[in-house]
Amino acid sequence: MFANINLNELDQYAKHELKCKDYFRCMDDIVILCENKQSAQNTLNKITVFLKENLGLTLNSKTNIFKDIQGVNFCGYKINEKRLKIRNTSKYRMKRKLRLYTKELRVKLLSCKSFNR
Numbered sequence: 001m002f003a004n005i006n007l008n009e010l011d012q013y014a015k016h017e018l019k020c021k022d023y024f025r026c027m028d029d030i031v032i033l034c035e036n037k038q039s040a041q042n043t044l045n046k047i048t049v050f051l052k053e054n055l056g057l058t059l060n061s062k063t064n065i066f067k068d069i070q071g072v073n074f075c076g077y078k079i080n081e082k083r084l085k086i087r088n089t090s091k092y093r094m095k096r097k098l099r100l101y102t103k104e105l106r107v108k109l110l111s112c113k114s115f116n117r
Contacts, residue, residue, distance in 0.1 A: 004027070006055065007028070010030075010050065010055065011023070013054075018047075021033075022034075026075050029075060031072055031074050040065045041065065073087060
């Protein structure tokens with residue numbers, strides 16, 4: 001909730017000032033689609049300055065510009081121009097949790113109702 005409240009100013013800036021039509025944010029993960037590399041670099045520079053001056057924030061080291069063919073990791077998925085694919089780390093995490101819940105269900109540490117939820 002804190003990210004949504006704190007980054008609302010960035011959302012408004014990106015949509016209204018920078019006119020980013022394809023702007024997506026989930027918590028602190030942001031994807032912005034641009035026409036070309038130069039446009040992407042300009043947008044990134046403007047957002048970096050806005051975050052520093054207005055919100056006192058900096059972008060982390062994972063911030064990067066990707067070609068559409070490469071795809072981008074966003075919200076547990078690898079998204080590119082042709083498909084949406086669940087990341088391997090997300091798959092492993094789900095399998096690990098499922099094994100744990102199944103084990104807890106067998107030894108009665110977890111009820112069927114909780115397991116189904």
